[in-house]
Amino acid sequence: MKIVLQNLTKIFPSRNKKSGEEVVAVNDFTFEIPDGKLIGLLGPSGCGKSTTLYMISGLQKPTSGKIFFGDDDVTQLSTEKRGIGLVFQNYALYPHMTVLQNILFPLQNLTGADKMPKEKMIERAHGAARLVQIEELLDRKPSELSGGQQQRVAIARALVKMPRVLLLDEPLSNLDARLRLQTREEIRRIQKETGITTVFVTHDQEEAMSISDMIVVMKLGVVQQIGKPQEVYDNPANLFVAKFLGTPPINVFSGRIEAEKLYIGDDCVMDVPGAEAQEVTVGIRPEGFVLSENGPLKCHISNIEVMGRDMSVVSTHPASLNASVRSIIDADHMPGLQQETVRYAIKPHKIFVFAKETEERIRFEVK
Ligand code: ADP
Protein backbone atom coordinates (compact mmCIF):
# COMPACT_ATOMS: atom_id res chain seq x y z
CA MET A 1 0.00 0.00 0.00
CA LYS A 2 1.30 3.42 -0.87
CA ILE A 3 1.62 6.07 1.82
CA VAL A 4 1.13 9.72 0.97
CA LEU A 5 2.56 12.45 3.16
CA GLN A 6 1.06 15.79 2.24
CA ASN A 7 2.67 18.98 3.57
CA LEU A 8 3.26 17.21 6.85
CA THR A 9 4.36 19.61 9.60
CA LYS A 10 4.94 19.14 13.32
CA ILE A 11 5.60 22.06 15.61
CA PHE A 12 6.32 21.45 19.29
CA PRO A 13 5.46 24.40 21.52
CA SER A 14 8.28 25.79 23.61
CA ARG A 15 8.72 24.24 27.01
CA ASN A 16 9.89 27.51 28.48
CA LYS A 17 7.02 29.97 28.19
CA LYS A 18 9.09 33.14 28.52
CA SER A 19 12.03 32.78 26.21
CA GLY A 20 11.75 29.35 24.62
CA GLU A 21 11.20 29.01 20.93
CA GLU A 22 8.90 26.48 19.40
CA VAL A 23 10.55 23.61 17.55
CA VAL A 24 9.61 22.90 13.96
CA ALA A 25 10.46 19.20 14.13
CA VAL A 26 9.11 18.43 10.65
CA ASN A 27 8.61 21.13 8.10
CA ASP A 28 6.28 20.71 5.11
CA PHE A 29 7.18 17.13 4.23
CA THR A 30 5.52 15.93 1.02
CA PHE A 31 6.26 12.51 -0.43
CA GLU A 32 4.46 9.55 -1.92
CA ILE A 33 5.97 6.32 -0.61
CA PRO A 34 5.44 3.73 -3.34
CA ASP A 35 3.63 0.49 -2.52
CA GLY A 36 5.82 -2.36 -1.31
CA LYS A 37 9.04 -0.36 -1.07
CA LEU A 38 11.47 0.15 1.76
CA ILE A 39 12.17 3.82 2.40
CA GLY A 40 15.16 4.91 4.48
CA LEU A 41 14.58 8.08 6.47
CA LEU A 42 18.06 9.41 7.05
CA GLY A 43 19.61 12.35 8.85
CA PRO A 44 21.53 13.41 11.94
CA SER A 45 20.05 13.17 15.40
CA GLY A 46 17.25 15.68 15.97
CA CYS A 47 16.41 16.21 12.29
CA GLY A 48 12.82 14.98 12.68
CA LYS A 49 13.01 11.33 11.62
CA SER A 50 11.22 9.86 14.64
CA THR A 51 8.62 12.61 14.64
CA THR A 52 7.84 11.81 11.00
CA LEU A 53 7.54 8.11 11.84
CA TYR A 54 5.32 8.79 14.85
CA MET A 55 3.02 10.88 12.69
CA ILE A 56 2.76 8.05 10.17
CA SER A 57 2.00 5.68 13.06
CA GLY A 58 -0.55 7.99 14.69
CA LEU A 59 1.39 8.25 17.96
CA GLN A 60 1.68 11.97 17.22
CA LYS A 61 -0.77 14.18 15.40
CA PRO A 62 0.60 16.55 12.76
CA THR A 63 0.26 20.28 13.39
CA SER A 64 -0.78 20.53 9.76
CA GLY A 65 -0.78 18.39 6.66
CA LYS A 66 -2.31 15.03 5.86
CA ILE A 67 -1.42 11.35 5.73
CA PHE A 68 -3.02 8.84 3.38
CA PHE A 69 -2.70 5.06 3.42
CA GLY A 70 -3.69 4.15 -0.11
CA ASP A 71 -6.65 6.43 -0.77
CA ASP A 72 -7.74 6.56 2.89
CA ASP A 73 -7.09 9.74 4.83
CA VAL A 74 -5.76 8.38 8.13
CA THR A 75 -4.68 11.71 9.60
CA GLN A 76 -7.24 11.58 12.40
CA LEU A 77 -7.23 7.80 12.82
CA SER A 78 -5.85 6.30 16.04
CA THR A 79 -2.71 4.15 15.98
CA GLU A 80 -4.67 0.94 16.61
CA LYS A 81 -6.86 1.51 13.58
CA ARG A 82 -4.06 2.22 11.12
CA GLY A 83 -2.84 -1.33 10.67
CA ILE A 84 0.79 -0.64 11.34
CA GLY A 85 3.64 -2.59 12.87
CA LEU A 86 6.11 -0.61 14.95
CA VAL A 87 9.64 -1.54 15.99
CA PHE A 88 11.79 0.64 18.21
CA GLN A 89 15.47 0.80 19.06
CA ASN A 90 14.94 -0.69 22.54
CA TYR A 91 13.03 -3.85 21.74
CA ALA A 92 10.51 -3.16 24.52
CA LEU A 93 9.52 -6.80 25.03
CA TYR A 94 7.48 -7.80 28.06
CA PRO A 95 10.11 -9.36 30.35
CA HIS A 96 7.77 -11.67 32.25
CA MET A 97 6.31 -13.18 29.09
CA THR A 98 7.83 -15.87 26.89
CA VAL A 99 8.75 -15.09 23.30
CA LEU A 100 5.55 -16.77 22.12
CA GLN A 101 3.43 -14.74 24.55
CA ASN A 102 5.15 -11.55 23.43
CA ILE A 103 4.39 -12.28 19.80
CA LEU A 104 0.80 -13.29 20.59
CA PHE A 105 0.13 -10.18 22.61
CA PRO A 106 -1.04 -7.87 19.78
CA LEU A 107 -3.43 -10.57 18.53
CA GLN A 108 -4.96 -11.14 21.96
CA ASN A 109 -5.87 -7.47 22.12
CA LEU A 110 -7.90 -7.57 18.92
CA THR A 111 -11.58 -6.91 19.43
CA GLY A 112 -14.82 -7.16 17.48
CA ALA A 113 -14.60 -8.55 13.97
CA ASP A 114 -10.81 -8.82 14.18
CA LYS A 115 -10.89 -11.22 17.12
CA MET A 116 -9.29 -14.59 16.34
CA PRO A 117 -9.67 -18.12 17.69
CA LYS A 118 -6.72 -19.28 19.76
CA GLU A 119 -5.43 -21.85 17.25
CA LYS A 120 -5.34 -19.22 14.54
CA MET A 121 -3.41 -16.82 16.77
CA ILE A 122 -0.83 -19.48 17.55
CA GLU A 123 -0.52 -20.37 13.90
CA ARG A 124 0.04 -16.71 13.08
CA ALA A 125 2.62 -16.32 15.84
CA HIS A 126 4.52 -19.34 14.56
CA GLY A 127 4.39 -17.90 11.05
CA ALA A 128 5.87 -14.61 12.22
CA ALA A 129 8.52 -16.43 14.27
CA ARG A 130 9.45 -18.52 11.25
CA LEU A 131 9.81 -15.40 9.14
CA VAL A 132 12.40 -13.93 11.51
CA GLN A 133 13.91 -17.37 12.21
CA ILE A 134 13.34 -17.63 15.95
CA GLU A 135 10.94 -20.59 16.04
CA GLU A 136 13.24 -22.56 18.34
CA LEU A 137 13.22 -19.72 20.90
CA LEU A 138 9.48 -19.46 21.49
CA ASP A 139 9.58 -20.81 25.06
CA ARG A 140 12.33 -18.52 26.29
CA LYS A 141 12.05 -15.28 28.22
CA PRO A 142 13.53 -12.11 26.66
CA SER A 143 16.34 -12.09 29.26
CA GLU A 144 17.52 -15.40 27.82
CA LEU A 145 18.04 -13.93 24.37
CA SER A 146 20.82 -11.95 22.71
CA GLY A 147 20.11 -8.40 21.55
CA GLY A 148 19.76 -9.54 17.96
CA GLN A 149 17.29 -12.25 18.94
CA GLN A 150 15.27 -9.81 21.04
CA GLN A 151 15.03 -7.47 18.09
CA ARG A 152 13.81 -10.35 15.90
CA VAL A 153 11.09 -11.04 18.45
CA ALA A 154 10.12 -7.37 18.34
CA ILE A 155 9.95 -7.57 14.55
CA ALA A 156 7.85 -10.75 14.71
CA ARG A 157 5.52 -9.02 17.15
CA ALA A 158 5.19 -6.12 14.71
CA LEU A 159 4.48 -8.48 11.81
CA VAL A 160 2.01 -10.83 13.48
CA LYS A 161 -1.01 -8.63 12.79
CA MET A 162 0.01 -8.56 9.12
CA PRO A 163 0.28 -4.80 9.12
CA ARG A 164 -0.26 -2.69 6.04
CA VAL A 165 2.78 -0.65 6.95
CA LEU A 166 5.95 -1.50 8.87
CA LEU A 167 7.67 1.33 10.74
CA LEU A 168 11.15 0.84 12.17
CA ASP A 169 12.82 3.49 14.33
CA GLU A 170 16.60 2.89 14.50
CA PRO A 171 15.96 -0.84 15.03
CA LEU A 172 19.62 -1.82 14.83
CA SER A 173 21.22 0.84 17.02
CA ASN A 174 21.51 -1.38 20.09
CA LEU A 175 23.21 -4.24 18.25
CA ASP A 176 26.93 -4.76 17.84
CA ALA A 177 28.48 -4.21 14.41
CA ARG A 178 28.21 -7.78 13.13
CA LEU A 179 24.68 -8.34 14.31
CA ARG A 180 23.73 -5.01 12.86
CA LEU A 181 24.90 -6.10 9.44
CA GLN A 182 23.19 -9.48 9.71
CA THR A 183 19.93 -8.10 11.07
CA ARG A 184 19.67 -5.43 8.42
CA GLU A 185 19.98 -8.11 5.73
CA GLU A 186 17.25 -10.01 7.56
CA ILE A 187 14.99 -6.98 7.62
CA ARG A 188 15.51 -6.53 3.92
CA ARG A 189 14.73 -10.19 3.24
CA ILE A 190 11.58 -10.10 5.37
CA GLN A 191 10.44 -6.86 3.76
CA LYS A 192 10.91 -8.33 0.27
CA GLU A 193 9.15 -11.58 1.22
CA THR A 194 6.15 -9.84 2.73
CA GLY A 195 6.04 -6.87 0.35
CA ILE A 196 4.97 -4.61 3.23
CA THR A 197 5.56 -0.92 2.61
CA THR A 198 8.26 -0.07 5.14
CA VAL A 199 9.79 3.09 6.58
CA PHE A 200 13.17 2.55 8.18
CA VAL A 201 14.62 5.37 10.28
CA THR A 202 18.37 5.59 10.82
CA HIS A 203 21.15 8.14 11.31
CA ASP A 204 23.59 5.70 9.71
CA GLN A 205 24.05 6.53 6.05
CA GLU A 206 25.63 3.21 5.17
CA GLU A 207 22.73 1.33 6.74
CA ALA A 208 20.18 3.43 4.87
CA MET A 209 22.03 3.19 1.56
CA SER A 210 22.43 -0.57 1.80
CA ILE A 211 18.84 -1.63 2.40
CA SER A 212 16.60 1.12 1.02
CA ASP A 213 14.83 1.30 -2.30
CA MET A 214 14.78 5.05 -1.77
CA ILE A 215 16.26 7.33 0.83
CA VAL A 216 14.96 10.60 2.20
CA VAL A 217 17.71 12.83 3.60
CA MET A 218 16.52 15.27 6.27
CA LYS A 219 18.12 18.21 8.03
CA LEU A 220 16.46 20.30 10.76
CA GLY A 221 13.01 19.05 9.86
CA VAL A 222 13.41 19.82 6.17
CA VAL A 223 13.71 17.19 3.44
CA GLN A 224 16.92 17.80 1.53
CA GLN A 225 16.69 15.15 -1.15
CA ILE A 226 14.75 12.03 -2.05
CA GLY A 227 15.97 9.35 -4.45
CA LYS A 228 17.48 5.95 -4.98
CA PRO A 229 20.57 5.64 -2.77
CA GLN A 230 23.01 5.54 -5.69
CA GLU A 231 21.33 8.48 -7.40
CA VAL A 232 21.54 10.62 -4.29
CA TYR A 233 25.18 9.63 -3.76
CA ASP A 234 26.07 10.37 -7.38
CA ASN A 235 24.02 13.52 -7.63
CA PRO A 236 23.73 15.32 -4.28
CA ALA A 237 21.45 18.37 -4.29
CA ASN A 238 23.54 20.33 -1.81
CA LEU A 239 26.67 20.27 0.31
CA PHE A 240 24.88 18.79 3.33
CA VAL A 241 23.75 15.73 1.38
CA ALA A 242 27.16 15.35 -0.27
CA LYS A 243 28.83 15.38 3.14
CA PHE A 244 26.30 13.13 4.84
CA LEU A 245 26.64 10.24 2.38
CA GLY A 246 29.81 8.24 1.81
CA THR A 247 32.62 6.64 3.80
CA PRO A 248 35.27 7.89 3.89
CA PRO A 249 33.43 11.20 3.58
CA ILE A 250 33.70 13.51 0.62
CA ASN A 251 36.73 15.85 0.56
CA VAL A 252 35.74 19.48 0.77
CA PHE A 253 37.73 22.46 -0.54
CA SER A 254 37.18 26.16 -0.84
CA GLY A 255 37.35 27.22 -4.45
CA ARG A 256 36.24 29.78 -6.99
CA ILE A 257 34.96 29.99 -10.50
CA GLU A 258 36.70 32.48 -12.77
CA ALA A 259 36.19 32.77 -16.52
CA GLU A 260 34.34 29.43 -16.61
CA LYS A 261 37.20 27.63 -14.92
CA LEU A 262 37.16 26.03 -11.50
CA TYR A 263 40.04 26.71 -9.13
CA ILE A 264 40.93 24.92 -5.92
CA GLY A 265 43.50 27.25 -4.36
CA ASP A 266 45.89 28.01 -7.22
CA ASP A 267 45.12 24.78 -9.02
CA CYS A 268 42.86 25.10 -12.03
CA VAL A 269 41.09 21.76 -11.89
CA MET A 270 38.43 21.86 -14.60
CA ASP A 271 36.37 23.81 -17.12
CA VAL A 272 32.90 24.73 -15.91
CA PRO A 273 31.15 25.95 -19.06
CA GLY A 274 28.36 28.42 -18.38
CA ALA A 275 29.02 28.74 -14.63
CA GLU A 276 29.12 32.27 -13.22
CA ALA A 277 32.22 33.66 -11.55
CA GLN A 278 31.84 33.23 -7.77
CA GLU A 279 33.26 31.78 -4.57
CA VAL A 280 32.38 28.11 -4.25
CA THR A 281 32.80 25.02 -2.10
CA VAL A 282 34.06 21.98 -3.95
CA GLY A 283 33.48 18.36 -2.99
CA ILE A 284 35.53 15.47 -4.38
CA ARG A 285 34.66 11.87 -3.53
CA PRO A 286 37.67 9.84 -2.31
CA GLU A 287 37.32 7.52 -5.32
CA GLY A 288 37.34 10.52 -7.66
CA PHE A 289 41.11 11.06 -7.66
CA VAL A 290 43.35 9.62 -10.35
CA LEU A 291 47.12 9.65 -9.89
CA SER A 292 48.48 11.59 -12.81
CA GLU A 293 51.93 13.11 -13.31
CA ASN A 294 50.49 16.23 -14.88
CA GLY A 295 47.27 16.25 -12.91
CA PRO A 296 45.99 19.68 -11.91
CA LEU A 297 45.47 19.14 -8.17
CA LYS A 298 48.71 19.15 -6.23
CA CYS A 299 48.70 17.74 -2.68
CA HIS A 300 51.37 17.04 -0.06
CA ILE A 301 51.49 13.42 1.03
CA SER A 302 51.27 12.81 4.75
CA ASN A 303 50.60 9.10 4.82
CA ILE A 304 49.67 6.09 2.72
CA GLU A 305 47.33 3.56 4.24
CA VAL A 306 47.12 0.06 2.83
CA MET A 307 43.62 -1.37 2.96
CA GLY A 308 44.10 -4.55 0.92
CA ARG A 309 42.13 -4.09 -2.27
CA ASP A 310 42.52 -0.32 -2.15
CA MET A 311 45.01 2.16 -0.87
CA SER A 312 44.28 5.42 0.74
CA VAL A 313 46.58 8.36 0.17
CA VAL A 314 46.27 10.88 2.97
CA SER A 315 47.55 14.30 1.99
CA THR A 316 47.07 18.00 2.56
CA HIS A 317 46.10 20.85 0.29
CA PRO A 318 46.11 24.53 1.25
CA ALA A 319 42.49 24.97 0.16
CA SER A 320 41.18 21.85 1.87
CA LEU A 321 38.47 22.53 4.45
CA ASN A 322 39.21 19.21 6.15
CA ALA A 323 42.39 18.45 8.07
CA SER A 324 43.42 16.04 5.33
CA VAL A 325 42.53 15.00 1.82
CA ARG A 326 41.80 11.32 1.49
CA SER A 327 41.86 9.52 -1.85
CA ILE A 328 41.11 5.87 -2.50
CA ILE A 329 43.29 4.36 -5.19
CA ASP A 330 43.01 0.85 -6.59
CA ALA A 331 46.05 -0.99 -5.18
CA ASP A 332 46.85 -2.40 -8.64
CA HIS A 333 47.36 1.11 -9.97
CA MET A 334 49.49 2.33 -7.14
CA PRO A 335 53.02 3.21 -8.13
CA GLY A 336 55.63 3.54 -5.40
CA LEU A 337 55.09 7.08 -4.16
CA GLN A 338 58.47 8.24 -3.05
CA GLN A 339 58.11 11.96 -3.54
CA GLU A 340 56.48 14.39 -1.15
CA THR A 341 53.82 15.65 -3.47
CA VAL A 342 51.20 13.87 -5.46
CA ARG A 343 49.27 15.14 -8.46
CA TYR A 344 45.75 14.15 -9.20
CA ALA A 345 43.44 14.33 -12.15
CA ILE A 346 39.80 14.28 -11.04
CA LYS A 347 37.03 12.11 -12.43
CA PRO A 348 34.45 14.65 -13.67
CA HIS A 349 31.44 12.77 -12.25
CA LYS A 350 33.03 12.62 -8.79
CA ILE A 351 33.48 16.36 -8.28
CA PHE A 352 30.61 18.59 -7.16
CA VAL A 353 30.52 22.36 -6.94
CA PHE A 354 28.34 24.26 -4.45
CA ALA A 355 27.56 27.96 -4.07
CA LYS A 356 29.53 29.17 -1.07
CA GLU A 357 26.64 30.92 0.67
CA THR A 358 23.61 28.77 -0.09
CA GLU A 359 25.55 25.48 -0.32
CA GLU A 360 23.26 24.52 -3.21
CA ARG A 361 24.72 22.59 -6.10
CA ILE A 362 25.98 24.57 -9.09
CA ARG A 363 25.38 22.61 -12.25
CA PHE A 364 27.30 22.84 -15.46
CA GLU A 365 27.92 20.62 -18.42
CA VAL A 366 30.49 17.94 -17.84
CA LYS A 367 32.37 17.15 -21.01
P1 ADP B 1 15.36 12.38 15.24
O1 ADP B 1 14.48 11.19 15.40
O2 ADP B 1 15.73 12.68 13.82
O3 ADP B 1 16.59 12.31 16.09
P2 ADP B 1 13.14 13.80 16.47
O4 ADP B 1 12.05 13.62 15.49
O5 ADP B 1 13.13 12.94 17.67
O6 ADP B 1 14.55 13.67 15.71
O7 ADP B 1 13.16 15.31 16.96
C1 ADP B 1 13.11 16.40 16.08
C2 ADP B 1 13.13 17.69 16.89
O8 ADP B 1 11.93 17.82 17.63
C3 ADP B 1 14.27 17.78 17.88
O9 ADP B 1 14.70 19.10 17.93
C4 ADP B 1 13.60 17.38 19.18
O10 ADP B 1 14.25 17.96 20.29
C5 ADP B 1 12.21 17.93 19.01
N1 ADP B 1 11.20 17.12 19.73
C6 ADP B 1 10.92 15.81 19.54
N2 ADP B 1 9.91 15.39 20.32
C7 ADP B 1 9.54 16.47 21.08
C8 ADP B 1 8.56 16.71 22.09
N3 ADP B 1 7.74 15.72 22.49
N4 ADP B 1 8.49 17.95 22.62
C9 ADP B 1 9.30 18.94 22.21
N5 ADP B 1 10.24 18.79 21.25
C10 ADP B 1 10.38 17.58 20.69
Ligand code: MG
Ligand atom coordinates in the same frame (compact mmCIF):
# COMPACT_ATOMS: atom_id res chain seq x y z
MG1 MG C 1 14.80 9.47 16.59
